[in-house]
Amino acid sequence: MATILVAFDTLDEGFERIPSDHTLIRPPHGRDFTQEELAALLPEADVLCSVFDIxxxxxxxxxxxxxxxxxxxxxGYNNIDIDYARSRGITVTNTPHSVIAPTAELAMALLLSCSRRIVELDTMIRRSPGVKVAMGRTDRMGLPLAEKTLGIVGYGNIGEAVAMRCRAFGMKVIYYKRHRLSPQEEEAKGITYASLDELLRASDVVSLHTPYSPETHHLIGERELALMPAHAILINTARGAVVDEEALLRALQQGSITAAGLDVFEHNDCPLAELSSLPNVVMTPHVGTQTEDARLKMNHEMLENVARFLAGRTDISRVV
Structure with missing residues (x-):
């Protein structure tokens, strides 16, 4: 019999996967356990169910x-000290499958909002309630996606899902990742490999999907932003610190790139205040998986990992 400590408030669906002879410890409905509470409860726990923001x-x-x-x-699992867990022989799992579609859909929403300046135009209308907004035929021109080039940085499951959706819009897709796919895979997926610098120079839209690590910290900084065309759009639904946010702010202010769509931010997901004043920035508060279906599937996937692990199975989403 195992004790399972759930650090955060979550849906009830999925807990039926845990056999009744195990003990579940969950926080009161409506809140997470504090760090102090977790520290007090952990000595008795065989399993800790954690979440990306704890x-x-x-x-x-x-x-x-x-x-x-x-x-x-x-x-993602950068909320966990992976090296220490490994040193203790503790297994770590994640929920890679249930997050793919909703995160890809949000990336597309940010891209379309930036390319067609949706937030900026919506704001114009709201500032003049009941009044027709005067728009010249060449005012606030958008960027069409058809026949443009999408650069995917980090071609994993989510990057592939974004690429598939963008190809449906008629975009050419190039990609960069540490381990290049085989020529056969590239041909089957309709994508072309490029080095990071080549990708940045050639892309009308750059979408980030790389995990966060010391190697990807500020992967996109002042030098990289300067390589992008002035009309380019940057989308980040990966992790905030993959981008040097100060450098991005300057690039947007100076017109070095046209727009950015951001779901994540460098400093604990709190965006720089100056970003809020820029009409060429679309922001969401780290909600890539914020749909009912996704949250339910994530619960099931996390708890299926727990149930399988406790049953001695190895077919789990193991990262350590």
């Missing part, structure tokens, strides 16, 4: 003398 650092993990599994409710 830090699970070494000092917290160290409290779990019996801890065998950290099941993260997210595809």
């Amino acid at each position: 830090p699970v650092r070494a000092d917290l993990i160290a409290r779990g003398g019996k801890l065998r599994l950290i099941a993260n409710y997210a595809v």
